[in-house]
Amino acid sequence: EAQVTQNPRYLITVTGKKLTVTCSQNMNHEYMSWYRQDPGLGLRQIYYSMNVEVTDKGDVPEGYKVSRKEKRNFPLILESPSPNQTSLYFCASSLGGGQGTQYFGPGTRLTVL
Amino acid sequence: AQKITQTQPGMFVQEKEAVTLDCTYDTSDPSYGLFWYKQPSSGEMIFLIYQGSYDQQNATEGRYSLNFQKARKSANLVISASQLGDSAMYFCAMREGSSYPYNFNKFYFGSGTKLNVKP
Numbered sequence: 001e002a003q004v005t006q007n008p009r010y011l012i013t014v015t016g017k018k019l020t021v022t023c024s025q026n027m028n029h030e031y032m033s034w035y036r037q038d039p040g041l042g043l044r045q046i047y048y049s050m051n052v053e054v055t056d057k058g059d060v061p062e063g064y065k066v067s068r069k070e071k072r073n074f075p076l077i078l079e080s081p082s083p084n085q086t087s088l089y090f091c092a093s094s095l096g097g098g099q100g101t102q103y104f105g106p107g108t109r110l111t112v113l
Numbered sequence: 114a115q116k117i118t119q120t121q122p123g124m125f126v127q128e129k130e131a132v133t134l135d136c137t138y139d140t141s142d143p144s145y146g147l148f149w150y151k152q153p154s155s156g157e158m159i160f161l162i163y164q165g166s167y168d169q170q171n172a173t174e175g176r177y178s179l180n181f182q183k184a185r186k187s188a189n190l191v192i193s194a195s196q197l198g199d200s201a202m203y204f205c206a207m208r209e210g211s212s213y214p215y216n217f218n219k220f221y222f223g224s225g226t227k228l229n230v231k232p
Contacts, residue, residue, distance in 0.1 A: 031218065033220065035220075035222075040224055041224060042117075042119075042204055042222040042223050042224040042225050043158075043204065043206075043222040044222070045219060045220055045221075048218050048219070050218055056218065058219060059219075059221075088156070090158060092158075101148070101160050101163060102148075102160070102220070103160070104150075104157065104158035106156065106157055107156050107157065107158075
């Protein structure tokens with residue numbers, strides 16, 4: 001089944017404790033992206049990747065890191081999480097960058113205390 | 114300026130009636146794409162429909178159609194014959210083209226419209 005998977009689905013952590021949210025897709029998509037969703041703000045793009053070893057910032061990259069060492073995986077790293085990073089996070093993938101329809105993962109609900 | 118504006122935070126519609134969800138966008142790029150996504154209470158994001166800026170016809174997918182008015186920069190989603198399962202949050206999104214200074218790898222989402230379908 002074609003899908004985007006994220007882990008963990010739910011995470012409660014404390015300020016400053018490094019964490020990684022994994023994202024994996026099995027559709028051989030070149031493009032992958034991370035978003036955060038906050039009430040009243042919709043989804044905002046954090047980082048995206050056009051292919052292996054090619055990443056770039058979205059609109060809200062501060063406090064986040066990403067890497068793309070393999071085509072299928074695109075982990076989101078929070079080196080020192082803060083409460084303002086409490087949010088719902090989505091990973092998405094598509095063929096050919098913006099020309100393709102994005103398929104979203106199930107979301108990761110992160111709470112930073 | 115906001116790239117995508119959805120001015121209806123919440124809407125109600127009677128089952129079996131049609132409903133229009135508004136979306137306006139802001140870009141100077143002649144090449145762009147517009148998307149609508151549905152987010153049920155379970156949280157997943159479901160792709161509904163896509164309209165390219167050069168597409169001559171309005172996009173349709175089953176009960177969903179996109180009322181694309183280029184001069185007004187609007188891309189309203191029309192859901193015909195609403196069903197109870199249509200109750201969800203709906204997001205409009207845009208990506209621009211590939212010519213500098215635009216970046217077709219960046220996506221912009223609106224703040225969403227919460228649709229409630231009444232039996």
